[in-house]
Amino acid sequence: MPTIVNPEPKTAAQVKSERLYAKWGLTDVEFQIIEDKMGRLPNYTETGLFSAMWSEHASYKKSKVLLRTFWSKNERVLQGPGEGAGILDIGDGQAVVFKAESHNHPSQVEPYQGAATGVGGILRDIFSMGAQPIAVLDSLRFPEIKDEQTKSLIDGVIAGIAGYGNAIGIPTVGGDVAFDDAYKGNLLCNVMSVGLLDHTRIEVGQAHGSGNSVVYVGAKTGRDGINGATFASAEFSSKEDAQRSAVQVGDPFMEKLVMDATIEAVKKMPDDVVAIQDMGAAGILSSSSEMGEKGGTGISLDLDKVPVREAGMIPYELMLSESQERMLLIVAKGHEAQIIGLYKKYGLDAVVIGQVTDDDRYRLSFAGKTVADVDINLLTKAPVYQLPTKIPDRIVGADPRQYQPNVADPAAIFLKILAQPTIASKKLFYRHFDSMVRTDTVVKPGGDAAVIRVRGSQKALSMTVDVNGRYVYLDPYEGSRMAVAEAARNIVATGALPIGITDCLNFGNPDNPEVYYELAQSVAGLNDMAKKLNTPVVSGNVSLYNETDKRAIYPTPMVGMLGLIEDDRQITTIDFKAAGDLIYLVGQ
Amino acid sequence: MYLAKIYVTYKPSILDPQGEVIKSALHRLNYKNVESVMQGKYFEIKLDAENLITAKQEVEAFSDELLINVNMETFTYELSEIAVVGD
Amino acid sequence: MYLAKIYVTYKPSILDPQGEVIKSALHRLNYKNVESVMQGKYFEIKLDAENLITAKQEVEAFSDELLINVNMETFTYELSEIAVVGD
Amino acid sequence: MRAAVIDFPGSNCDFDMYYALVDFGVDAKIVDADQNNLDDYDAIFLPGGFSYGDYLRTGAVARFAPVMTAVRNAAKAGRIVVGICNGFQILTEAGLLPGALRMNAKPGFICDEVALKIVNDHSRFSSAFVGNQTKLPIAHAAGNYYADQATLQSMHDHEQIILTYEDNPNGSVDDIAGIVNRQGNVFGMMPHPERAVDPLLGNTDGRYFFQSILQTSGVLN
């Protein structure tokens, strides 16, 4: 007999009078908007839905006005921002899919699992587009290595990336690492993944066709990372231990099965699979509501059907759980059995948990009762904020002469620079990553950009991640242009043509006008250089609230760039080839 | 000399992929009676200490600090005095 | 229902690399009193069985067969009957 | 030559091995670990990866996969059985090769290219190497080979140690990187020859390994 649970621990009136919504991240004004638009008080579950969907992490409510300005169209772009990942044409009916994502807060709290599940999440973003992931890159920022605690943070993050990427068998081929106390208490762990697919197999996350089934696949749902989305959008306080419930544990073995099965489903049953979306932050909720909203349909889910790992979970928990290695599929009505059978062959759960509907409602039932019934457009369209900006004093008062290095003894300074961990070889880190699995890695970590060949063709793809947070701190606009330029130089150095960009905008609290200024200037700078180099920004991710005890990190807009090599004989590598060869210095 | 036997396990709500895999392997090997499997870590640590009280304090401190991940794991332990074998 | 607590350790003659690493980490953290560290695995397995005898047989059989590598590991265990909580 | 590459759930070097074999003109197929018949194949390859997640011990669960009975029969019948990395771990767990593989002495996964010594250059797996040195990729967290003294002695006596590390990366006893069974048909090693067959990727030393097998099987000369 199932345990009886009360699906609504608090009444709607209590949610309001006790301002429970505020604890979950909604402001009084936002709550009032919800109440007004709904024409009644939202109940406990519904308030939970709004708090997650209206968090910055899920809604981009504070960065949207800036993100809309990204230049994201040219002759190669098949899919720009908005879907899981961006897609670029690389000729011959093939396309490359890529995206970056941050897992900063989870990695700060729990370095191994935080980094590991970051890799798992970005890979799902790629294969949910129907693509075969071919590479992972990572961009890391740590404080200066001064104590055991920092060392164990670093070890944890590196081991987490290795633990997940190596096991699932996608090579980690590049990245960058820098150390600066600006990241004390708030490390950065950004991961990027690249995948390949045929034009005919592009999957997008849009629910279509009333009556089609919503199918849940992969791992069971537990209480992992409940409130993760709202958690990622809240500032850190070093004293706050209570936040620690947001730990998710990754299972790369499970994900390999989900990945292989999903790619097979897209290949073998393209017409049965209407849409796919990864369950990332705010799990079932964000994946299902976004698919409905994008497809212009409603969604109705029966939560009793959700496979669970723990007894007694209430709707709020089922909807917001961030258990890993789960996906949501929209499957054509009448074809569920084939899809379920395919996943079963891999030993995976695949369960019909609901339907696409032709109204605009987002409905949930649990234990035979309707527990939520809201307008899907209200749920998925958080208010968009236009925030004030202010030029930081450090920039207004900057004296350009302070940037002039004082080089008295070049030899001594040269050695000092080489001894900096940020400058020194990163082999001690990347040697933990399997960079060769799949046997396509032509240029391994240690060069300027990594190069992966496209098997069965003469083509190869070059990829890199770059940014210098200190430059961006000193001049957000120029520093961001320089990040794109650096990425392009690294790509060109392998013999490739830069073709596109993804980004990960790591900033502090946007409510601080100085931080918002940095963000706005940075987006403008990235955009300017992207246009100049004909490298459209096709995907990206925003991580705000990177602060510890009110001190923001350096603004760190990580740039992930992709390059195309038409003929693999043109690949160039960084090593000197023969004594007597001439050395040229190119540029200014 | 003291001997601490320390058992580290996941907190109940944390996913334990290892336990799941072992359970299904046991079922495949026809041990169908197995209901659940939890895999944890086990440490035997010998340490010098003034007395049982200080040994206890030390064990608890380093277990919390190093042996377990407080976000996901808990531990229990047994402590006993053992004879030092001269050699 | 029975609960088996199973402890797997390396045979004494085999160097345990993880134990050594933990020992030196503890020393670095200033737990200088630590003399030796041995890391093993710990399992909690619930199983149905007719009686204690058959439970014992089953635990020993699957531990030998799956849980340990007889070339390098040994195990000990404790077995107890537990109440089944209906739900 | 007809070769089977076994795909355990969690194997991830299965295609790498497949492509390497196809490159040598071998009629290779990827065979699911649920299969129980391998009579059609002259050679069986257990590839690298993380079979069943490798959560308990590397290879511990894979050893009981249905296909392993067929692998055992093939080994008994004198056919070629090769385990690379996770495949090597599975073969030791299954008792088809002596010893065991533990976590690296300095814990953590290592991906690198290492110098190796060919200790026995007349086995079916090493006869085509030129000179007694080679360089191959490694990628593992549990490559620390262990066998007790008596077993080691007997392996030395029967020339079962094929490859050793020049600069031991993982703590393996006697620097052992690759071994063969007493009969000479079952072979396991931690390095990845299938990652070193294509000139575009830089290293082609792995070709000698495949050539050894094909030559001693009378397929190549």
Ligand SMILES: Nc1ncnc2c1ncn2[C@@H]1O[C@H](COP(=O)(O)OP(=O)(O)O)[C@@H](O)[C@H]1O
């Ligand atoms: N976290 C990492 N993961 C994988 N590879 C890395 C990582 N950090 C650095 N690398 C690799 O090391 C090489 C040098 O990196 P870096 O020192 O950042 O160089 P640069 O500043 O010249 O771009 C690059 O090939 C890069 O891919």
